[in-house]
Amino acid sequence: MSAGLLVAVLLASALLEGSGWAGGVGDGNLRLSVTVNGRADSDVRPPEVRVGTWVVKRYRLLNVSEADLHRVRVLDPGAPAGSVRCPAVLPAAEEAECTARFRAVAGRHVHPVRAEGDVPALRTRLTATARAGYAGVAGALGLTEEVVVATPGTGGGGASATVTYTVTNRGNLPLYTVRVEDPGLALAPGAPDCGGQGGTVAVLAPDTSAFCRTTVRLRPGTYRSTGRASGSDRATTLGTGGERVTAPVLTAGASAVFVVREAPVAPARRTPAPGAPAAGSSAGAAGASAGAGAVPAPGAPGALARTDTGTGTGTDAAGRPAAPAAPGAGAAPGAVPPGAVPPGAVPPSSVSPGAVPPAPPPGLRRAGVDDEGFLGRVRRRGREAAEFGVATTLLLLLIPAAVAAALLGSRRK
Incomplete structure (x- = not known):
């Protein structure tokens, strides 16, 4: 073998090592086509x-080149990052498929797509481009509601409640026959x-309400309003395999x-009977009599439950002996009970307003005060000293x- 032939063989071996046959590698040797949900002309x-x-x-x-492509990849701005899957190697004169699967979002998404593959032996990269995409469509229905309850009027019964329903199209297609x-x-x-x-709302355009x-007239109580809205955008879309999907x-x-x-x-209004006292005057009279020494009714706060025994004393609700009733208890206002005025004294009711009743004789004033106590005697003595100061x-x-x-009379005799 000549030296020139040997060099040629060694050079060819070096070029083909690990990369396959490298002949016919250049622009246009990698081709790309894209289908979206079965449609090839998505551009x-x-x-x-x-x-x-x-x-x-x-x-x-x-x-279509004569070299294997390594690190095959597809760059698509219309697909979420990391969603495209490709084989690692695309052999020479063969084809392969990369796929991406993700959820549609609203709007038109058509972008240029780029496919790449490397030939390490030649330190070159083959590329191909295409345009592809889809249009995300939908009418999106929203509903809110507000309730205003009117102030109830007098006379009993319930009240009226006004409910306002707000329907909104949040999608990018018109909505038809929206029923509430x-x-x-x-x-x-x-x-x-x-x-x-x-x-019914006949047509609701996108981004409108x-x-x-x-x-409604309702009786008193707690209520729950449950508004419901329904409609359709009447849009037929494509499924993942290109099948037609009717609008839901x-x-x-x-x-x-x-x-x-x-x-x-x-x-309710009360009409007093002819000749009957007015409600205010009778209430005032009742209050005056209550404040003039009236005895609390049995069972009222401070009232004493009494049981007559025939001896002038009684027992309370617990069975303890009750204190004797004060003189004049239960009598009408201004009346003097029997035995309350000593013999010869003037009853208070017989004295006209502004007049000073005559002082009773000393003997009568002392009657019935033997048991008044030391302090009582001191107060009474003080009053008597003031009364008899002039006489003394x-x-x-x-x-x-x-x-x-007397002495002058005895001397004259």
Whole structure:
């Protein structure tokens, strides 16, 4: 073997080692096509996929070069990071498939896709590009509600409650025939007023809201409103295998708990009988008599439960001897009970207002006070000293004069 031939063989071995046949490697030797949910022309007609359902992308790679491709990968901005799976090696003159599976999000997502593979022996990288994507669509229905209870009027009964239902289209497709109901309040079909259309909103555009209201008369109690809304965007979408999927019925719910209170009852008017005293005057008279020494009724706070024994004393509720009743207890205001005025004394009721009754004789004043005690005697003696102060002064002046007159009379004899 000549030296030139040997060099050629060694060079070819070095180029082919670990990388396969490297002939015919260059631009255009790697080709890429993408299908999205079965549609191959997603670059110009992106398939409509319902938001929240699965998107399946299939990336078909064809290696038409004469070298194996290593570290095969697909870069797709329209797929979540890490969602694309590819084989590690794509042999020469063969094809392989990379796949991605993820949930659809709202909006149009069409982006350029790039596939790559390395030829380590030649220190080169083959690439291919394509455009692909999908359109995430859906009408998203939302519902809230608010309850306002009117103030109950007088006369008993319940009150009216006004419920406002707010339906909102949070999606990117119009909603049609949105119906509002409330099983919790047992409303009749079409009871909520949705702008003069019964209980239905004909068309609800994306990012808009509509209001439905109803007023019900309820008895006192606690209630729970359970609003329900339903509608459809009427959009047919594609499934993961390219099958057609009809639009579902979209629903939303809301609830609110509220209380209807008892209405106050108006006080009844009383018409006094002819000649009867007014209510205010009779109440005042009753209060005056109660404050003029009336005895508490049995069972009232401070009242003494008495049981007559025939001896003028009694027992309380516990069976203990009760103190004798005070003189005049139970008598009418201003009346003097028998035996309360000593003989010869003037009853208080016989003295006109402003007049001073005459002082009773000393003997009568001392009657019945032998048991008044030491302090009682001191107070009584003080009063007597004030009453007889003038008389004592006259006696002190007249006694010496009488003595002198007696002495002068005896000398003349």
